[in-house]
Amino acid sequence: MVLVGMGGAGKSTLARAVAGDPRIExxxxxxxxWFSAGDRSADACRTALSTAMGSPTAGTDSEAGIAAIRxxxxxxxxxxxxxxxxxxxQVRAMDVFGPACAMLITTRDLQVVAHGQVPIRVDPLDSRAxxxxxxxxxxxxxxxxxxEAGEVAEHCGGLPLALAIxxxxxxxxxxxxxxxxxxxxxxxxxxxxxxxxxEHPSVPAAIAASxxxxxxxxxxxxxxxxxxxxxxxxxxxVAELMWRHRGLGDVDTATTVELLARRCLLxxxxxxxxxxxxxxxxxxxxxxxxxxRPALHERLATAFLDRWGGLDAGLPGxxxxxxxxxxxxxxxxxxxxxxxxLRAYARAxxxxxxxxxxxxxxxxxxxxx
Numbered sequence: 001m002v003l004v005g006m007g008g009a010g011k012s013t014l015a016r017a018v019a020g021d022p023r024i025e026x027x028x029x030x031x032x033x034w035f036s037a038g039d040r041s042a043d044a045c046r047t048a049l050s051t052a053m054g055s056p057t058a059g060t061d062s063e064a065g066i067a068a069i070r071x072x073x074x075x076x077x078x079x080x081x082x083x084x085x086x087x088x089x090q091v092r093a094m095d096v097f098g099p100a101c102a103m104l105i106t107t108r109d110l111q112v113v114a115h116g117q118v119p120i121r122v123d124p125l126d127s128r129a130x131x132x133x134x135x136x137x138x139x140x141x142x143x144x145x146x147x148e149a150g151e152v153a154e155h156c157g158g159l160p161l162a163l164a165i166x167x168x169x170x171x172x173x174x175x176x177x178x179x180x181x182x183x184x185x186x187x188x189x190x191x192x193x194x195x196x197x198x199e200h201p202s203v204p205a206a207i208a209a210s211x212x213x214x215x216x217x218x219x220x221x222x223x224x225x226x227x228x229x230x231x232x233x234x235x236x237x238v239a240e241l242m243w244r245h246r247g248l249g250d251v252d253t254a255t256t257v258e259l260l261a262r263r264c265l266l267x268x269x270x271x272x273x274x275x276x277x278x279x280x281x282x283x284x285x286x287x288x289x290x291x292x293r294p295a296l297h298e299r300l301a302t303a304f305l306d307r308w309g310g311l312d313a314g315l316p317g318x319x320x321x322x323x324x325x326x327x328x329x330x331x332x333x334x335x336x337x338x339x340x341x342l343r344a345y346a347r348a349x350x351x352x353x354x355x356x357x358x359x360x361x362x363x364x365x366x367x368x369x
Contacts, residue, residue, distance in 0.1 A: 002105045002113050005122030007280045008161030008203045011106040014122060015081050018104060028102070030078035035094065037085045038230030038279060042093035049094060074098045081106075084230075084279040088112045124158025133160055137167025137264065148176035155180070155202055161278060162202035164264040165210050172262065174213055182209035207284050210263050221246060221256055222265060225277060226285035227296040231334055233274035237327035241303050242296075273326070304331040 003011040018024065019032045035048060077100040085091055085107040097103065110119055125133065128142075134153045135142040145153070149170070156162040166179055182205060211219055221243055228234045240253035248256065257275055261268035268275045277285065289296060308317035308328075318324075324332065 001103070002107060002110065002117045002119045003122050004107055004110045004119055006124075006159070007108055008159040008278070009122045009124060010160040011122050012083050012278065013160065015083060015104055015106050019079060019081055024079055028078045030076050032079045032081060034081045034083065034232065036083045036230050036232050036276075036279075037087075037090045037094075038282065039086060040090065040230050042087075042089040045090050045093040049096070073101070076101055078102075079104060085112055125160065125163075126158065127153070130154075130156060130158050130163055133163040134167040134170075137164050138170040140170075146176055148180060152176055152179050156206070157202040159202050161264075161280065162206040165203075165206040168262055168264040169206075169210050169213060172213075174209070179209060182212070203280055207265075207281065210265060211284070214263075217246070218256060218259065221248070222260060223285050223288045224296060225266070226282070226289045226293060227300050228277070229282040229286055233269065233272060233276050235326040235330050236273050236275065237325070238300075238330050239275070241307070241327060242300055244303070245299065301335050304328075304335045307331075 003014055005011050019034065024032065035045065037045060040048070073096055076098060078097075080094065080097055080101055080103045082091065082094050082103065082105045085105050086109070088111075091105065091113055094103070105113055105117065107113060113119075124130075130153045131142045131145060131150065134149065134156070135145055138145075138149070140149070152166050152170075153163065156166060170176055170179065211222065214222065224242055224246075225234075225239070227242065228238075236254060236257050237250075239257060240248065240250055243253055243256070257266070257268055260266045261275065265281060266275045266277050286293065305311055305315070308315040308331075318328075318332070
């Protein structure tokens with residue numbers, strides 16, 4: 001089954017609602033597997049899948065990897081959610097499950113999935129539903145929304161993401177008139193580049209207004225989250241590790257995540273103390289950091305390696321794997337991927353005939369990831 005619609009229409013939200021339905025737990029004894037495809041290659045998707053199944057090397061060779069994964073998943077009875085699919089190769093890479101599994105895909109482009117999948121179009125909300133969503137995030141009953149709020153709802157084009165961001169901003173004291181003025185400004189060039197398929201400028205305008213209302217320090221922390229694009233749920237403790245260079249400790253990190261969640265700039269899951277960014281918000285953060293992305297991947301990978309005692313010492317902190325906390329489990333799963341991104345940037349820079357990164361802080365390190 002495929003949920004298809006423009007970005008911000010609520011596809012991932014619907015998929016999460018399906019995954020959390022008690023009937024899914026009753027139907028699938030092995031539960032739900034959730035993968036974020038994004039801009040990952042087919043090999044990266046396979047590697048993520050094999051890592052989740054306990055065989056982190058199974059996806060290194062295409063044919064052998066597929067055979068190994070299929071062997072492990074033949075008897076699995078679960079729902080597999082592949083979120084934000086952007087290429088047909090990603091779907092083929094994940095199509096390794098047995099007949100007892102079901103797959104739910106979300107995508108902006110129906111052409112990337114194979115014929116035979118059941119498409120469900122996720123369209124923008126009608127005006128009544130849009131006002132309800134806007135009011136719920138602004139903490140105002142729909143019937144009590146001001147005329148200016150009604151204009152904001154109309155300008156959001158029925159897209160839940162834009163409605164949520166605008167409503168949350170209004171709920172924090174940002175006036176409806178200010179939102180209307182922000183909406184009237186020209187679309188930021190970076191967001192025009194990242195979101196070219198939007199008929200309405202609602203989501204770009206909402207993102208620009210909300211991030212513009214952050215302090216400079218908090219906005220810098222938010223942009224750092226580009227390093228987690230397409231990595232799935234991120235433990236708050238990992239964000240603390242990432243933000244230490246900005247002087248944030250555990251309390252400041254928790255406060256910052258809570259603020260960003262209230263502004264609907266990320267989704268915080270209290271039951272697991274993890275957060276995720278909508279794919280459009282990932283697009284925003286990635287474009288904002290642009291040339292700094294290699295340095296971000298280096299900083300996070302190095303922070304984990306140093307936390308584990310360093311490569312030269314053999315990573316003694318990973319000896320007792322069973323005793324790792326959530327932060328370290330995330331690192332074990334993803335640190336190689338952050339190193340892969342760093343090497344890919346270096347290769348791209350080499351093909352372009354320039355130094356991978358400037359000398360000094362942020363350079364590509366002489367170590368194996």
